[in-house]
Amino acid sequence: MIDWTTQVVVVTVSLLGAAAGAAGTFVLLRRRALLGDVMSHAALPGVALAFIVGTGIGMGRSLPALAIGAAATALAGAWSVSWIRRQTRLRDDAAMAIVLGCFYGLGVALLGIVQSMPQGQQAGLTHLLLGHVASMTRVDLWSVLLGATVVLLFVVALFKEWRLLCFDEAFTRSIGRPATRLDALLMATLGVVIVVGMQAAGLLVVVALLITPAAAARACTVRAGWMVAIAAAIGAASGAGGALLSSSAPDLPAGALCVLVACAAFGIALCVGPAEGVLWRGLRRWRLEARVRREHLLRAMWELSAPSAGPARDRQALLARTPVSVASLLQRRTWSGPRLQALIRREVRMGNMRWGGAHDRVSLTPPGAAEARSVERIHRLWEEYLTRRADIAPSHVDRDADVIEHVLGPELVAQLERDLDRRGGGALA
Amino acid sequence: MPLRVFTPEIDGWIVVVGALAGAACSIPGTWLLVRGRLMAGDAVTHAVLPGIAGAFIAFQSRDPLLMLAGAAISGIACLLLAVVLERALRVDRGAALGVAFSAFFAIGLVLIVQGADRVDLDPSCVLYGALELAPIDSVSFGLFAPGGPIISIPRAVPTLLVALAACAIASWVLFKELRLGAFDPGFAAAIGARPLLIDLLLAALVAMVSVAAFESVGSILVVALLAALPAAARMLSSRVGTMLLLGPGLAIAASVAGHFVAVAVPPLFSDRLGDTSSAGTMALMSGLIFLACALLGPERGIVLRVARQRQLQERIAREELLALLWRSQERGLAVEVQDIRRHFVTMAVGRRASGRAVRSLSQRDWVTSSNDRLALTTSGEREAARVIRSHRLWESYLAEQASIRPDHVHATASRLEHVTGDDLAAQLATETNATLDPHGQQIPRE
16 A cells, blocks of 8 residues: 555646646657756756745744745746847857856855855755655645646647747748747747746656657647647656655655656657657568559569550450560569569469469469559559650669659659640550 | 955955856857757756755765766756756746756755755855855865875866866867757757757756855856856857857956956945955956947947947938928929928938938038028039939839839838949849839939
């Protein structure tokens, strides 16, 4: 049975993960993934300053003041990045690195002052960096609950606008949406995640949960809505997973475990994610290659078996009976003997070809001949198109058509056909 | 409370160590800047943590060479991971870096906590650094001469000197390759300069300086020195060679200013406050130096640019006013100050600009005013004729040569008239050979 403290930690960190994942997706889609990193480092001077001022006016360590200070300098950091980018010719990465380093330097200097103050020793501000997930309190739970609710409400309310902003900022402006304000709202949302997250779980966890679940979701889908949902789910799962793991292995830092769980999720998504996953991309590629090889074989059969002219339908009938030697097929293209054998065996299994003689000759069956004819036809259509419309020399079109014929769909072929017919296509295969 | 007295043995060494760290960082930082990869510096400085912790745990020793090796390996591994994620697996560049370095950093934390019983490595020490402690660290590692005269220098000094020398030598030897890869990676790859190899070398340099500097200035403050000092140099020069030489100079300035602020500022607020972190203030000062260079720099400085823009605006306002007066006189109309305001407001120029334009024309003796009515003087007429001439020449040219309809040429000509010099006007005159503009008005002669 999980004890009460662990339950609090699990709920808090997974809420934080959900909010960070959802907000981080938009930041990733705006190609500013590291802005969360910059803003969370920039929050440090605000925290220290709020502590110093708070102590000076006798309020002591007040959580709302620290949060306001953190949010203020985090947003100032985000604004500085865009100011540097607008006013100088420095690139994004330089602007971000300058702001990150210098704001953080200010923060460290202010923390140095805090530490030399008599009240500073027990301030516990250094927790903000490395986190203290295991010693989370109920105040953290409530602040994260509040922050996450705000963030998720914003994400739901502004989803359409933010999606537009992410994909086409110029278009967003041109249809009269307030792109600058939408961007500022996104930064503010990011600020909320960072502020509540730093107090509850530390800087490292926030940065990782802003970037990693979003990057994982990116590999899973191309639809923005699903991406936000998946990122939130992965964020929540890695928060909960890290917290549970650390409760069973108490000498491991919970924050770092959350990060590592998120990284594992990212790794898995990168392998099996349906959109960008390596596995699916590889499979798609392999299928295309298989189709290309098969079409090459069918066309080679067509070209070898009946080189003479004549109406294509007659040739098709003739072709189905004319055997072709495997040796001559082998010379048509740069394919190895075993690979050609494998290709032929596969076609024989599918009923498109049949063996003749002592497996040294093959011929097309009627369905195979029909398919070979359509493959040849597409090739010829492309050759025609490239010669007439794209002004490519006839001696070059064969190779170009060879590349293009496999990848363009049937609608395009139909259009090609109409196009060439209108211009007197002549007798094509 | 009076400022505490600066002592050369302590404050002098702190400044020297800070300046050396800044100088060592500025060299690889310059290359990262021109290659658009400064955030990779941020990633590497985080990613050295598991290497350092791993070296501690595996060898139970604080040997700087072992630490350097561990840090370099994990820094380069992190960057490699990011490059693979970006190039082969099509992850967004920023996200690839973020995922890679946060994972490495988390592993580092786990290693440190795991090995906490055996090694005294405080993660916050790695993160913040302690520049103030640099002079104290000299005795335990007193390097030269057992027996002979004991020269004690901070341990950080030789370490940073080696790092600085290595960066300088690498930049010297590979200057062409590094520069080529920065500005045209495609061409660099085509002539066989191996951009990936250069990237990895750069990663190794960054890892090296961040290890050499992390004890004195803290690993994340290395980012400030890597980024802000080269960026400040970039504001002063567009030449990579000059930037490389400027960086160390700026580092000295940042170190001196940073340490002074760390010592002098906290007591201003309260007597009980001691010095703050010199490393932090040094990072802050390097940021301020960048800001100053961005504002005041030659060529592209923000102040200069705004001043130039302002000058241009005022010249255009003057010329508009001259043209308005000319056209009114041409039609025999009197011009009052009210009309000018109205004209300027319709052109979306503010009231204050119109007032300034009137003042600046009368200062030049181009207009005289009586009873709120303005009239061109002889010298004013000459200037106004020049503006009108280029306006009408452009109108004719656009209508004749560019086949733009006569009722469409006015707006374009109004913009071009302000940027047309005498040579261009003369050339337009020979091209069009017109004496009347498309609206049938006289083109003034020179």
